[in-house]
Amino acid sequence: MSGAAPMWLMVPVFLLQALVTLGRWMLVNDTRADRLINRASTFSAVCVFSALLDTDLAADGYASKVFLVCGALALASVYGLAELFDGAEPAAVRRRQWAYDVLAVSGSVALLAGEGLAAPATWWRTALWVAIFQLPMAAAGVRTVRACLREMPRTRSRLERIAYSALLVTAAYWCVAALFAAATSVFDGVAYPTKWTVTSCLVYLFVAMLTAVPLVRALGARSGLDYTGRQLRTLHPLWRDLTAAVPEVVLRPAAGRITEPDSRLYRMVVETRDALQHLRMYMPGSDSGELGIAAYARRIAQAVDAKAAGAAPSVERAARENRYAGQDLDAELGHLLELAKAWPGAVSEPARANRR
Incomplete structure (x- = not known):
């Protein structure tokens, strides 16, 4: 497992993600998929900002509570996006998204009840932790990988094939990492995030760059340089x-x-x-x-x-x-x-x- 990400890496990544998120809300917000990406990006940016305010996320402080709730909401948006990308009906995804958000907030509040993150690990806390974090991420990874494998043979553009390949690798990493974290939580007790690692920071940066591609195209179209x-x-x-x-x-x-x-x-x-x-x-x-x-x-x-x-x-x-x-x-x-x-x-x- 990689060590904690240094502040000189975390701050530029957060600023990049914040700028991309703001730009996407302004210029790339037309479709249901765009809005889900923007929601997930916004909640993720708040998570990272919480990690910058308090690097000890294992403590039961305000920053760790914000990190937990916004992280669950970001994962709910990511799963809704993966469902849409995998061919689900947009109207059905829109209806189900409310349920995903409610489950994410309810599960987070339940984990924060009592002593919060400082409480000792119990079977129900472990099960709830896996249910609202690891399982949605693994499921989103599986659905995204399946969609990429289905769409890649149909693409004509080299740029589209590169984008699908990058998304495929990222989704596969999400799935494997989530299943590994779930297994660790079951066998070793609840594994709350205690630090933002270098690996997670670099993956976050890579995802930010992927979401920035439509923004760059939108800026090119607005300026007439595309x-x-x-x-x-x-x-x-x-x-x-x-x-x-x-x-x-x-x-x-x-x-x-x-x-x-x-x-x-x-x-x-x-x-x-x-x-x-x-x-x-x-x-x-x-x-x-x-x-x-x-x-x-x-x-x-x-x-x-x-x-x-x-x-x-x-x-x-x-x-x-x-x-x-x-x-x-x-x-x-x-x-x-x-x-x-x-x-x-x-x-x-x-x-x-x-x-x-």
């Missing part, structure tokens, strides 16, 4: 100019603004595609020597100018221009991004002068 944000910035000048030329293709959201980056990108692709479909009727014929995306961008710019000048549309001309229509959204997005990169050169002043 992959979708970069695509939005690349596509925006083309979308802006084409929808200004053909404003009737702009989709008006039914309720409120579209704020999700993926939704905005999908909307921009659809509107840009529809504008191109309309502008094909104003596009001049292509010379045999003009091939490639840059020449196509110049002809679209000429179509924008022709429409603005009041030129008559031509259905026959539109029928000939369909070469950059993607067969699916990903292919279409790829074509539009290529076109967007060539667009600034097509609408530059020298290009406009040549078109005149």
Whole structure:
């Protein structure tokens, strides 16, 4: 068993977890799973703060009582999350979570009755300790391992496989550690936590880093620095100019603004595609020597100018221009991004002068 974690390790881990928890409540709190993770993270952070206030958790002090109750509530949230991850119905998990919380608080209060943690070990205290701490953690580990093994073959992304693998190893450790602690409690009496070990501190840090991954993605989406944000910035000048030329293709959201980056990108692709479909009727014929995306961008710019000048549309001309229509959204997005990169050169002043 590893020794007690030093304060220089405990304090940074607590601060990291507190920042991640606060950020998740603000930015990653949409689904039932998100809220369960945030609840478990909050209760865990309070536990660690209690351990920082009083490193002797075996004593029957205020810090040890807070540590015990919040630890039980954190485990109740973790089990609810594992149940949800293992395929349980979200509505049923939400109903059962109240029962898990009540059992966790009731068991903790029973352990704190009388002399509290300073009371001598008895069979019922040992059984209650195992029931509210070791067994839920072991069960949560088993359900999480099962869910990871089921989902890993279905994943396509390398990053997702790495995340599932990390979660699988962590859940397996939870299960083994909980069963070992349960066996120790049964044979040696109640084993209340007397110190936060280096091992538990490092595992806690690893879990904090796993829960921080969605937060980092949310921050990237908010700042526009993620992959979708970069695509939005690349596509925006083309979308802006084409929808200004053909404003009737702009989709008006039914309720409120579209704020999700993926939704905005999908909307921009659809509107840009529809504008191109309309502008094909104003596009001049292509010379045999003009091939490639840059020449196509110049002809679209000429179509924008022709429409603005009041030129008559031509259905026959539109029928000939369909070469950059993607067969699916990903292919279409790829074509539009290529076109967007060539667009600034097509609408530059020298290009406009040549078109005149």
